[in-house]
Each structure stands twice: as C-alpha cells, then as structure tokens.
Amino acid sequence: MNGQLSFINAAEEKLNDSRPPETIIWNPWYGCHKVSAVCDNCYMFARDLSYGMDPRQVHRTGNYNLPVRRLRSSPHKGNYKTPSVSHIYTCFTSVFFHPAADSWREEAWEMMRERSDCTFFMITKRPERIAACLPSSFSSDGRTQNESWSHISDPLDPSPNANRIHRYFMPTPATNRTIPSNPITIPRIKMIL
Numbered sequence: 001m002n003g004q005l006s007f008i009n010a011a012e013e014k015l016n017d018s019r020p021p022e023t024i025i026w027n028p029w030y031g032c033h034k035v036s037a038v039c040d041n042c043y044m045f046a047r048d049l050s051y052g053m054d055p056r057q058v059h060r061t062g063n064y065n066l067p068v069r070r071l072r073s074s075p076h077k078g079n080y081k082t083p084s085v086s087h088i089y090t091c092f093t094s095v096f097f098h099p100a101a102d103s104w105r106e107e108a109w110e111m112m113r114e115r116s117d118c119t120f121f122m123i124t125k126r127p128e129r130i131a132a133c134l135p136s137s138f139s140s141d142g143r144t145q146n147e148s149w150s151h152i153s154d155p156l157d158p159s160p161n162a163n164r165i166h167r168y169f170m171p172t173p174a175t176n177r178t179i180p181s182n183p184i185t186i187p188r189i190k191m192i193l
C-alpha cells in the first residue's frame with residue numbers, strides 16, 4: 001500500500017471505528033544483544049535465562065502483523081483488531097533497530113504507515129542505527145509521509161558514549177522524542193541536553 005492510500009485508509013478507519021482507543025504492546029520480534037552496562041538489568045534477558053532459553057536468538061513473533069490484523073467476527077467485523085487512535089508500545093522484547101531485524105523492518109514500517117491512525121512508541125539503545133533504518137519511503141525533507149511513528153527514545157548511557165543522544169538521537173525525525181532516565185546511573189549534572 002503506498003503512502004497516499006495508507007493515509008486515506010487511516011482516515012476512513014477513524015470514521016468507521018466507534019470503539020474507544022486502547023493502549024497495547026506490539027512485539028514484532030524477540031531477542032537482543034546487550035550493548036553496554038545499561039543492559040545489565042534487562043528484564044527480557046533475565047526472564048529467558050530463568051527458563052533456560054537463549055535471549056540472543058532474534059526471531060519474529062506470532063504477533064508480527066498485529067497492527068494490521070482485522071476482526072473476522074463480532075459487531076466490528078472488518079475493522080482492525082487494534083482500535084483506531086490506539087497507542088502502541090512497539091518492540092519491547094527486542095530493539096526495533098537491531099541488525100538481525102534488518103530484513104523485517106521495512107514491512108514493519110509499512111504496517112505503521114497503514115495504521116497512521118494510531119501512534120507508535122519505541123525505545124532504543126541503538127540510536128546510531130536509526131538513520132540507516134528509516135523506511136525507503138521516508139521523504140528527503142526529514143518527515144515521514146504520515147507521521148505514524150511518534151516517539152523514539154534512548155536511555156542515559158553511563159559510558160563515555162553518552163553523547164550518542166546528541167549525535168544520533170536528537171537529529172532523528174520522530175514527531176516526538178523522549179529520553180527515559182531509568183536507571184539513573186550518572187549524576188544528572190553531567191547531562192547536557
């Protein structure tokens with residue numbers, strides 16, 4: 001679906017969906033590799049290791065196409081399973097910009113474009129990969145076609161590479177940016193934002 005059709009589709013979906021919006025989690029892929037000390041307490045790693053699983057195996061999940069699934073029954077048959085205007089927490093069991101997901105990401109961007117009636121929130125500790133991972137339809141003026149993705153954020157990095165926030169994250173064309181500070185591992189006085 002091209003960008004214009006996506007926009008029309010999203011506008012129609014808003015008109016045709018009377019359900020209240022929801023807040024949901026969409027994990028299109030699972031698994032990761034630690035990037036620095038900020039990953040020491042990764043809940044995904046801890047959980048997998050407690051079950052004897054290898055959290056470094058990155059794979060697509062059964063919910064890969066969750067945002068574009070449609071209902072086959074119920075009074076809202078034909079609508080997307082995820083109501084219009086929902087807020088979608090994206091990729092919380094991996095990192096959206098993980099290199100192992102390079103071949104899947106374009107399709108994920110396409111799903112987000114199709115659901116431009118929703119907002120997508122993602123967190124990454126790999127801001128240096130964002131520029132190379134933007135969708136091919138991304139316009140040269142620095143804006144997405146329909147701005148269906150809204151937040152990308154980066155945690156405080158206690159390593160000397162903390163300036164990655166400035167170098168890689170701040171120039172990103174996300175419509176909104178947040179910088180979660182959990183855990184706070186460096187004195188706030190050292191933050192230069």
Ligand code: SF4
Pocket residue numbers: 032033034035038039041042043044045092093094095125
């Ligand atoms: S980047 Fe996130 S998901 Fe990946 S190991 Fe670190 S804390 Fe876990």
